[in-house]
Amino acid sequence: MATMIGWGMQEQGWRKGPWTPEEDKLLSEYVSLYGEGRWSSVARSAALNRCGKSCRLRWVNYLRPGLKRGQLTPQEEGIIIELHAIWGNKWSTIARYLPGRTDNEIKNYWRTHFKKKEKSSQKQEKRKQQILKQKQQQQQLQLQLQQQQQVQQSQEHDIKAVFSRAETSTEEMSETYGIRQQMVLKNPNSEDQCMPNKMYQDFASWFDTVGDDGLSSGLWNFADDYTVAWMRQVCATN
């Protein structure tokens, strides 16, 4: 009696792993002669080195006549979504309403597609939060920039007035302006950082351009959000 682990290996004498065309042929011939059921005897009688469970699964999911192959149609997808809303993960029950489709197929479909949507929805949510945060920061920066510009204008006015009154030299005037520029360009959020005004303005104009348009058009797909929200609601009520 062999006891090994893994597909293609044997445990308690039964073969495991992918079915060969020869095995499929043996199983199909046996079922066509004796009918479905008695899967344990299939395993013993049909010269198949497979357990009954494995035989049944192979027949039901792959060999049974009338099985459809290929992608599910949009109609079938709709049925799955609706029935899942009613029965949840009752795959075999759902499969009864989709002739030619197996519970395994439906289960795989649901898992693949629903999980994917959930995942992408999470990404979209994260991106939304990121953009919202950026926008809030930008609004704050813009406000501070406006305040600074007012201060700058006022200072320029004062300095010009001072210089025009005092009639100082060009060198002295440049030096004074340099100090003022450093003060104005200092990032209002941090005493240690120094960000050029131009950068603030560029960022502001970029966000004004991208802002809401970006949110509602290219950055994510609202249709998907609605779908996922609906599906979640439907599942929650199940």
Add this chain to the structure above:
DNA sequence: AAAGTTGTCAACCGCTATCAA
């Protein structure tokens, strides 16, 4: 072109329900 990631699907595992002895 190669390596890494993601998607798909077949098959297995463990559990429960059912039924006959």
Add this chain to the structure above:
DNA sequence: ATTGATAGCGGTTGACAACTT
């Protein structure tokens, strides 16, 4: 009523293909 065998179900895994970086 109990017990063991079998069928069926849902969750999970592994292999491989397709796609992305």
